[in-house]
Amino acid sequence: xxxxxxxxxxxxxxxxxxxxxxxxxxxxxxxxxxxxxxxxxxxxxxxxxxxxxxxxxxxxxxxxxxxxxxxxxxxxxxxxxxxxxxxxxxxxxxxxxxxxxxxxxxxxxxxxxxxxxxxxxxxxxxxxxxxxxxxxxxxxxxxxxxxxxxxxxxxxxxxxxxxxxxxxxxxxxxxxxxxxxxxxxxxxxxxxxxxxxxxxxxxxxxxxxxx
Amino acid sequence: xxxxxxxxxxxxxxxxxxxxxxxxxxxxxxxxxxxxxxxxxxxxxxxxxxxxxxxxxxxxxxxxxxxxxxxxxxxxxxxxxxxxxxxxxxxxxxxxxxxxxxxxxxxxxxxxxxxxxxxxxxxxxxxxxxxxxxxxxxxxxxxxxxxxxxxxxxxxxxxxxxxxxxxxxxxxxxxxxxxxxxxxxxxxxxxxxxxxxxxxxxxxxx
Numbered sequence: 001x002x003x004x005x006x007x008x009x010x011x012x013x014x015x016x017x018x019x020x021x022x023x024x025x026x027x028x029x030x031x032x033x034x035x036x037x038x039x040x041x042x043x044x045x046x047x048x049x050x051x052x053x054x055x056x057x058x059x060x061x062x063x064x065x066x067x068x069x070x071x072x073x074x075x076x077x078x079x080x081x082x083x084x085x086x087x088x089x090x091x092x093x094x095x096x097x098x099x100x101x102x103x104x105x106x107x108x109x110x111x112x113x114x115x116x117x118x119x120x121x122x123x124x125x126x127x128x129x130x131x132x133x134x135x136x137x138x139x140x141x142x143x144x145x146x147x148x149x150x151x152x153x154x155x156x157x158x159x160x161x162x163x164x165x166x167x168x169x170x171x172x173x174x175x176x177x178x179x180x181x182x183x184x185x186x187x188x189x190x191x192x193x194x195x196x197x198x199x200x201x202x203x204x205x206x207x208x209x210x211x
Numbered sequence: 212x213x214x215x216x217x218x219x220x221x222x223x224x225x226x227x228x229x230x231x232x233x234x235x236x237x238x239x240x241x242x243x244x245x246x247x248x249x250x251x252x253x254x255x256x257x258x259x260x261x262x263x264x265x266x267x268x269x270x271x272x273x274x275x276x277x278x279x280x281x282x283x284x285x286x287x288x289x290x291x292x293x294x295x296x297x298x299x300x301x302x303x304x305x306x307x308x309x310x311x312x313x314x315x316x317x318x319x320x321x322x323x324x325x326x327x328x329x330x331x332x333x334x335x336x337x338x339x340x341x342x343x344x345x346x347x348x349x350x351x352x353x354x355x356x357x358x359x360x361x362x363x364x365x366x367x368x369x370x371x372x373x374x375x376x377x378x379x380x381x382x383x384x385x386x387x388x389x390x391x392x393x394x395x396x397x398x399x400x401x402x403x404x405x406x407x408x409x410x411x412x413x414x415x416x417x
Binding site: 089129 | 308309310311337338339341344345346347348349350351352353354
């Protein structure tokens, strides 16, 4: 029964009337921050190796990275005679020799493997490049050590073949007082070339050196 | 008949003031190069200076008109390397503190000109001329940087050091060391400058 006294429904409030705009503004606001952040992250990945893939622990354990399997076979240390590994006279130093083996998969060839380089990082974040200073490469040649991940010159030219272990060595010139605990040896490819994600590298925690 | 609207002078004044402020602020806005310029870190001679990736200590500076260095090959007679202006050598201790690499050097004159350190082969003092010498992290090097500069550019010049062997990187530290090259000091250094400074390896010929 309609007695004509029913009050009309109250008009919707401001928030309700503008809900579509408000939702759109929130979505656009979030995108305005998220998209530049994502672009920036992608650019950083393209420029720097910054995403570590932790290598499998345990002696002789293989780790997958960039279409190949990698492992550390042995770690050695030697006293660096002054003048042998660097052009300048430096304080007492150590040569850290890290012997690797890589088994290439079907989709990676020696040329690609040769793009790899080595990096040593200590617990404090200090870094050393493998096989440098340049004089260290000369020292390695004299010692019959090959520093490239996919091809060798010592003992006749040879290249890594899919399915067959290929040995190489990364040598680092470090101060004698660098604590060996907490050292990591990295295998790094140019960051913009790693797949599926750019900027990845393989990180091995170093076992205790021998020798 | 339409009635004329009153002019809102307050609004006009606020608009003009805002426009003037925008123009003035834009005129004084730093350029991109200024915003991304290297960040100077001041130092003085004899004092170690820590930059983002390296530390450097300038121990002394010296002038010479030419250097005598070893011959190119074993048994070759010593060679003289004459400066186009005058040689300024800066004896330093340099150390890479975070990652291995190079420490570059340049001389900045009072009027803003920059002279890059002479290349590693001029003078050819392997292991002592630190230009383009690769330093391992944590292994300091004692050596020198050499600058071939006009003598009149020395008054008020400072030595600058930076990461790498190219040019100072934007938004990175640029160590600026005052080595005391004021007019009287330059005069005294020039008076002491050897016509030919012997830098040959002591002992039997190489």
